[in-house]
Amino acid sequence: MTEAVRTQGLFKRYGQQIAVAGVDLVVPSGSFAGLVGPNGAGKTTTLSMITGLLRPDGGRAVIDGLDVWRDPVQVKARVGVLPEGLRLFERLSGRELLLYNGRLRGIPAAEVEQRAGELLAVMDLRDAADKLVVDYSTGMRKKIGLAAALLHNPSVLFLDEPFEGVDPVSADTLTDVLRRFTASGSTVIFSSHVMDLVERLCDWVSVMSAGHIVAQGPLAEVRGERSLNQAFLDLVGGPRHTGEAGLTWLGANGTDASTGSTASTGSTASSGTDASTASGGTAQPGGER
Numbered sequence: 545m546t547e548a549v550r551t552q553g554l555f556k557r558y559g560q561q562i563a564v565a566g567v568d569l570v571v572p573s574g575s576f577a578g579l580v581g582p583n584g585a586g587k588t589t590t591l592s593m594i595t596g597l598l599r600p601d602g603g604r605a606v607i608d609g610l611d612v613w614r615d616p617v618q619v620k621a622r623v624g625v626l627p628e629g630l631r632l633f634e635r636l637s638g639r640e641l642l643l644y645n646g647r648l649r650g651i652p653a654a655e656v657e658q659r660a661g662e663l664l665a666v667m668d669l670r671d672a673a674d675k676l677v678v679d680y681s682t683g684m685r686k687k688i689g690l691a692a693a694l695l696h697n698p699s700v701l702f703l704d705e706p707f708e709g710v711d712p713v714s715a716d717t718l719t720d721v722l723r724r725f726t727a728s729g730s731t732v733i734f735s736s737h738v739m740d741l742v743e744r745l746c747d748w749v750s751v752m753s754a755g756h757i758v759a760q761g762p763l764a765e766v767r768g769e770r771s772l773n774q775a776f777l778d779l780v781g782g783p784r785h786t787g788e789a790g791l792t793w794l795g796a797n798g799t800d801a802s803t804g805s806t807a808s809t810g811s812t813a814s815s816g817t818d819a820s821t822a823s824g825g826t827a828q829p830g831g832e833r
């Protein structure tokens with residue numbers, strides 16, 4: 545098996561907080577790989593270190609046999625990245641953004657124009673191609689960000705929550721594009737919280753929890769006889785129970801129409817029945833929250 549990505553003991557600390565505690569991530573070439581884990585598990589920090597956006601405190605990351613931090617220029621030519629909290633050049637149109645990215649990547653102008661046109665069409669952004677990026681919706685931003693990440697035909701594509709905010713039709717389109725990409729031998733690594741999606745798309749899964757990889761391998765092996773969702777819950781410790789932890793005040797907000805009083809306990813809201821001001825409403829400027 546050739547490896548698109550391998551990390552050894554990747555480590556990152558923020559003050560007292562160890563975000564990534566010695567991660568050995570492996571992703572075979574040509575995989576559609578999912579990186580999953582609960583909030584705060586260290587997925588974004590790991591992906592940022594692998595893609596050369598964040599310097600590790602320890603360990604190393606290798607992409608296509610090249611050390612990310614020793615051969616940064618060669619590595620960056622081979623990877624495409626759709627990072628979390630993507631920052632785009634807001635005052636360019638979608639088309640201009642792609643042309644600019646393509647020229648930065650050293651692709652000849654005519655070739656960039658052709659690729660940009662095709663990507664805009666595939667992403668269903670043709671009608672918005674000349675609109676400024678600042679006026680794009682969340683899903684449109686994801687799509688133009690993905691188009692920019694694909695423009696130079698990377699060997700490995702890293703996507704942080706690529707489907708967040710993307711409508712089902714567009715998600716289907718993105719899936720098709722990414723499937724075609726991996727079918728040709730390129731690699732996709734994406735982080736997601738949506739287990740159904742990971743189960744449907746991925747043939748390789750790495751599960752992170754508290755800064756560690758807790759399971760990794762072909763989807764069928766990680767999942768076993770269970771659904772991926774159940775495997776995930778088993779691996780990361782299952783749901784936390786909120787029943788005993790209070791929250792007795794939560795819910796039961798109905799107003800008894802006959803008396804005009806609210807059902808919730810402890811509410812000292814107004815005597816009126818206006819739902820917007822009852823139970824902790826902030827109708828008064830500077831009102832108690």
Ligand SMILES: Nc1ncnc2c1ncn2[C@@H]1O[C@H](COP(=O)(O)OP(=O)(O)OP(=O)(O)O)[C@@H](O)[C@H]1O
Nearest residue numbers: 558561562563581582583584585586587588589590
């Ligand atoms: N810049 C930072 N400064 C301080 N702590 C950070 C910073 N970035 C991340 N952390 C901490 O590192 C840990 C891992 O965060 P990270 O964003 O990598 O997790 P994640 O798995 O991507 O989470 P999520 O699924 O919520 O996006 C968290 O405890 C987070 O609070």
